[in-house]
Amino acid sequence: MSNLKIGLFGYGCVGQGLYEVLLKSKNIKAEISSICVKQKNKKRNIDTSIFSYNKWDILNNPDIDVVVELIDDAEEAFSIVSESLKRGKAVVTANKKMIAENFRALIQLQETYQTPVLYEAAVCGSIPIIRTLEEYYNTDYIQNISGIFNGTSNYILTQTQQQGKNYEEALHAAKIAGFAESNPTLDVEGFDSKFKLTILLNHTFGLSVLPKQVLNSGIQNLNKTDTLFATRFGYQIKLLAQAYKTDKGVAAFVLPHLLRNTHSFFHIYNEFNAVQVEGIFNNKQLLTGKGAGGFPTAAAVISDLSSLIKNYKYPYNKLKQNDLHLDNSETIAIYLRYNKKEIMNQLKFEKIYSQFEQENHTYCIGEISIKEIIKADINKNKEVFIASIELPLYQGSDLPVKTEQILSIH
Numbered sequence: 001m002s003n004l005k006i007g008l009f010g011y012g013c014v015g016q017g018l019y020e021v022l023l024k025s026k027n028i029k030a031e032i033s034s035i036c037v038k039q040k041n042k043k044r045n046i047d048t049s050i051f052s053y054n055k056w057d058i059l060n061n062p063d064i065d066v067v068v069e070l071i072d073d074a075e076e077a078f079s080i081v082s083e084s085l086k087r088g089k090a091v092v093t094a095n096k097k098m099i100a101e102n103f104r105a106l107i108q109l110q111e112t113y114q115t116p117v118l119y120e121a122a123v124c125g126s127i128p129i130i131r132t133l134e135e136y137y138n139t140d141y142i143q144n145i146s147g148i149f150n151g152t153s154n155y156i157l158t159q160t161q162q163q164g165k166n167y168e169e170a171l172h173a174a175k176i177a178g179f180a181e182s183n184p185t186l187d188v189e190g191f192d193s194k195f196k197l198t199i200l201l202n203h204t205f206g207l208s209v210l211p212k213q214v215l216n217s218g219i220q221n222l223n224k225t226d227t228l229f230a231t232r233f234g235y236q237i238k239l240l241a242q243a244y245k246t247d248k249g250v251a252a253f254v255l256p257h258l259l260r261n262t263h264s265f266f267h268i269y270n271e272f273n274a275v276q277v278e279g280i281f282n283n284k285q286l287l288t289g290k291g292a293g294g295f296p297t298a299a300a301v302i303s304d305l306s307s308l309i310k311n312y313k314y315p316y317n318k319l320k321q322n323d324l325h326l327d328n329s330e331t332i333a334i335y336l337r338y339n340k341k342e343i344m345n346q347l348k349f350e351k352i353y354s355q356f357e358q359e360n361h362t363y364c365i366g367e368i369s370i371k372e373i374i375k376a377d378i379n380k381n382k383e384v385f386i387a388s389i390e391l392p393l394y395q396g397s398d399l400p401v402k403t404e405q406i407l408s409i410h
């Protein structure tokens with residue numbers, strides 16, 4: 001493929017970023033022929049003759065070889081991507097929800113119509129993780145992948161821990177800075193990170209699951225007592241997506257995580273993202289960069305376009321080889337802050353290391369299986385904050401804190 005003619009869907013944050021970045025990119029032979037958007041009466045910052053309001057104008061245009069899908073509607077996006085592939089038009093998309101929910105169908109469509117879909121921009125914006133997993137990690141056996149996949153949540157957490165803001169103040173600051181949308185649910189409750197993790201499970205372990213099978217809980221219920229607890233014991237709270245091999249398969253979940261200053265993610269602040277991959281032979285490797293925003297995301301789209309010119313498609317070798325299953329029986333260490341004691345009856349802990357009860361801060365540290373947390377449907381409970389935690393606790397010196405010491409800190 002050479003000199004690509006692009007049909008672009010969406011001219012929002014990323015679509016506009018792509019338009020500008022493409023004008024400045026001298027090394028790629030590609031031009032946007034037409035842009036399909038939704039609202040006819042919306043003001044645009046470029047000549048409106050390039051816009052169309054009917055998807056079939058692009059889909060049925062034989063001169064267009066590539067569809068770049070950058071809309072904010074996952075269902076319609078899947079329809080656009082499917083119709084493009086059926087017509088032999090290669091696709092580049094940034095829509096993580098659409099990809100995560102339709103992964104198997106997308107593989108099938110690519111096979112049937114022998115036309116590729118690339119989506120580096122869908123996971124951690126400018127960080128080149130998907131091709132790294134497909135190409136560089138094609139031979140090493142990955143044991144563990146984890147990351148800060150959501151810039152909005154990381155920005156909020158940085159504000160609470162570095163600026164002393166409470167959650168609402170930090171969320172407000174994130175909206176003012178342009179990092180949080182008016183409805184930030186998908187970001188702060190861990191769904192956005194989960195869509196990305198679900199996609200990466202395919203590329204890391206060859207494991208295909210639906211997002212609804214994977215545990216997620218976010219930072220929406222974080223309060224000052226949680227931040228205080230973290231600071232007191234030298235932790236940073238980060239919203240992490242994690243997946244690792246267990247004896248029975250692969251454990252995967254998205255939870256806030258209390259991590260220590262020896263952890264690679266300790267100093268990843270504000271809107272930055274990071275991904276750490278641990279292979280048997282490579283040991284740990286860390287990639288970090290901007291996970292969102294018009295230009296960083298557009299840069300990943302351009303990189304995919306340039307790969308298409310070289311006839312690149314994902315080999316999906318791990319998917320072809322693997323028979324791994326999701327292991328929700330895996331036990332993890334958690335910090336649970338709660339108000340009502342009933343939650344302790346709902347959650348079946350395997351071990352409890354400590355329980356502390358005071359008027360404004362009641363918490364428990366213990367071990368519990370992922371499936372028990374899923375069963376308790378924790379996201380519905382506004383009075384609970386749950387985080388995975390690195391144990392043992394350390395206070396001040398390097399000496400681990402014993403249970404009775406923990407109970408007497410407040």
Ligand SMILES: NC(=O)c1ccc[n+]([C@@H]2O[C@H](COP(=O)([O-])OP(=O)(O)OC[C@H]3O[C@@H](n4cnc5c(N)ncnc54)[C@H](OP(=O)(O)O)[C@@H]3O)[C@@H](O)[C@H]2O)c1
Binds near residue numbers: 036076297
């Ligand atoms: N923003 C980021 O930093 C970022 C990062 C990584 C991935 N992504 C992903 O990239 C995609 C786009 O995000 P965004 O932030 O650019 O969204 P956005 O700013 O909300 O823009 C959405 C665009 O999609 C258009 N649109 C919506 N429904 C459409 C339809 N049915 N047909 C044609 N056009 C339609 C809208 O048209 P109108 O202009 O007419 O309203 C608008 O131009 C999403 O999947 C998002 O998850 C975003």
